[in-house]
Each structure stands twice: as structure tokens, then as C-alpha cells.
Amino acid sequence: MINEEQFVKVPMWILKISQVNGHKFTDSAKNLYCYLKGFDRAFPSYAKIGDVFGITPRAAEERVKKLLEMGLIIKDARPGSSNVYQVVDIPQEEARQEAKTQQEATVKAVPDQLPPTEDNKQSSFDALDDWDTPLPWETEETPVSSSEKVANDNEEDVLENFASLIIKQKNTRTGGASFIEFATSLAYKHRLKLPNGIEAYFAKKHPKVYEDFDLPF
DSSP, X not given: OBOTTOOBOOOHHHHTOOEETXXXXXXXXXXXXXXXXXXXXXXXXXXXXXXXXXXXHHHHHHHHHHHHHHTSEEEEOOTTSOOEEEEOOOOHHHHHHHHHHHHHHHHHHHHHHSOOOTTTSOOOGGGOSOTTSOOGGGSOOOOOOHHHHHHHHHHHHHHHHHHHHHHHHGGGOOTTOOHHHHHHHHHHHTTOXXXXXXXXXXXXXXXXXXXXXXXOO
8 A cells, every 4th residue: 555655565464475376476576566456446557667666667567467477466458558457355365374384384393493302303224123124215105195185176176167167258358368367357257266277277178278368359
């Protein structure tokens, strides 16, 4: 948000997020996201964005493109004028997952700070009685648990459901939008989270339809 003294306010919870929709959320991307979010409908030119952040218009265009790929903004192209940007809220699960990851990392780091005990000290190879016993990395791959398989199946269901939505709605694509731009606009329109890896999944499962996105109108 921009105040009268013209500085960008970035909330602490946004600073803690390192990834959004599988893309690295850099400090520069966070600043631009919060800058655009300060408007009801943002329409600064690349030159204006470059002036605000002390970068070239070309660099400003690249940063805007990155936010588009992350699904955080939707661009409404206006030939002969500045583009209009609709800013999408960051999915709350992104923030929750980030906090959970940091908490787990902290918990795992605690045993390294404790003095050795019978519970946390590592076994040495001298303690092995049977030298014919295969080492952990020599054994076969650990089978996938049923819970992990269910999670993977659910993830693929989400991807396929969203892919079906894209196929049904592809005739509504306008302005020569790229695949990720069209997918992002659908997610915003239907109040859905853009599934991670949707473009790679769609290109693999529906290659013929995916090729249509390379064709201009």
C-alpha cells in the first residue's frame, strides 16, 4: 500500500513467504506485488514502475511478467495505453505451509544443539555386528505408503479437473493470452487456486489442445 510519503508497505506475513504456486517469491517481486495491490485497479506504465523502483522499463516488464507467471496478477492489455492489472490475493495456504515448513526446520535443528545421549547420538559403523547386512542406501526403494499414494492421486485429480475446465472454457480466451495467463484468469474467475504444475501437466495430457495456445487469434 502506498501512503502520502510514497513508500511501499510489505506485511510481515508476505515477507515470510518464499514461494507462491511453485515460483520463488523474491523481495523485488514482493515489493512490486504490494505496490500494485495499493491500487483498486493498477495501470502504471513500465516506465512509471521503473521510476518507482529505480530500474529500467525493460526490467519492470520482466518483474510484471514474473508476477503473471506466479498467478498473482491478471493483465488486461489496452493497446495504445497502459495495461490494467488486477491483483490476486496470495492463497492463505501458501502462508500456512511456509510457517509449517519453518517450524519443522526449527524442530529438526534442536537435536544438533543438544549434548550426545543414548537417544540422539548416531551409531558408528563399529557397532555393526553383521557386516553382510546391506546399508540403508543399498536397499531397494522404500514402497510408497497408502497415505502418500492417496495424496498423489488427489493432486492428479485436481490437475485433471482444472485441465477439463480449461478445455471447456478455451473458446472464451481473448487477446491472444498465453496458457498461463488464461489459466490464471480462470482460477481468478472461479475462485480457485491455480494448481502447481498445471502447464506441464496439460501439455503432457492434452498436447493437441495445448498447441492451440500458440496460435494467434
